[in-house]
Amino acid sequence: MSPTIDIPKGNFRGHDKQDVWSAKPDPELTQVGPGTPCGEYLRRFWMPVAMTDQFSNRPYRIRILGEDLVLFREKGGKLGLVHLHCAHRNMSLEYGIVEDGGIRCSYHGWKYAPDGTVLETPCEPPASQVKAKACLGAYPVVEMKGLAFAYLGPADSMPPFPVMDTFDQEGDEMLPYLIESPCNWLQVMENAWDPFHVVYLHTLAVRSQFIDAFAEMPMIEFHESKCGDFYTNVRRVEDIVWCRVHDHMAPSFTQNGAHFPVPDGPRYFGRCGLSRWVVPV
Structure with missing residues (x-):
């Protein structure tokens, strides 16, 4: 004797709605990397990028708006936010050494100020002019209420810092x-x-x-x-x-x-x- 199969009845439309699996997000609103419309819009505002208790005497790697960056507090207390890779040989500054006045790359010793200025290039000849020609990408940082805020946009478009x-x-x-x-x-x-x-x-x-x-x-x-x-x-x-x-x-x-x-x-x-x-x- 064959078993009786009770087939569910109803307005089942799973097959008709299979287009949901191929739906794509709107890139104009969802993509935030450098050069994207939404990314460039968001870069015109100050944004918190970390809590200041997340880092101490070592560099802290973060990712914000599609950029890999390193946040640090130099020995004098100033905060710096710089591109992840050293401008010399692309060594990760996540492994850098925080010092007075900046951060030093652990590969060849290049030292950078919080604004990305090259301060020292100890492995270069004394007459080398590379220090004056090179710089590291960096962003301004403001500390408030236990948060580190950064501005990642063009310098000439920087808005006032928001205080409510x-x-x-x-x-x-x-x-x-x-x-x-x-x-x-x-x-x-x-x-x-x-x-x-x-x-x-x-x-x-x-x-x-x-x-x-x-x-x-x-x-x-x-x-x-x-x-x-x-x-x-x-x-x-x-x-x-x-x-x-x-x-x-x-x-x-x-x-x-x-x-x-x-x-x-x-x-x-x-x-x-x-x-x-x-x-x-």
């Missing part, structure tokens, strides 16, 4: 943090501009990561500002109206309203719970 009034609010302490996301930077930015996922992903799906009130579906309104956009996020928790504000500033900076206060009364969350730069590698 929310960085120094009385009673607040800003602590640096780093989240590595194994996806394209644009996906992280889209997530930051999507308030509805909080209801399920952060509250209902598994457990409440913040507070249970986030399970209430919010009312969202988007607004333009002089320096970007923001949205208002309003929830009703029983008889309490709870309002939070989220900022988005070009190209990749976001500020979220407070995450953890309990809505035990009418409350406007003017303080930030999170300030974030999304930095492509």
Whole structure:
């Protein structure tokens, strides 16, 4: 006797949707290497490239906007961010020696200032002029709130360093943090501009990561500002109206309203719970 096979019935369209496996990301928005449209746009802004507690007396290798770089703090305390490879014989400066005033290549001893100026070429003849003709690619670095910020764009297009009034609010302490996301930077930015996922992903799906009130579906309104956009996020928790504000500033900076206060009364969350730069590698 042949077994009875129960074939599922339904509007199955897996074969019709196979084009998803060949879909390509938009290179104009997702590629950030040197010379790409989005990469050159992002290079016109200051970006955090590392937390300063990630490195000490040794060079720290990083990858930012498709560039392999070395971050270091010379003995005098100044930060330097230079191209990974020595301008002489392409030795990796990840293995360089940090000294007073700069970093020295461990291959032939070439020493570079934080701005990439060649300071010493000990293996060259005394009359050699190579020091005056060569330089190492380098970028300016600013240290603030435990983060090292760099500007990777043209010198004549450098903007003022961004300082927000929310960085120094009385009673607040800003602590640096780093989240590595194994996806394209644009996906992280889209997530930051999507308030509805909080209801399920952060509250209902598994457990409440913040507070249970986030399970209430919010009312969202988007607004333009002089320096970007923001949205208002309003929830009703029983008889309490709870309002939070989220900022988005070009190209990749976001500020979220407070995450953890309990809505035990009418409350406007003017303080930030999170300030974030999304930095492509």
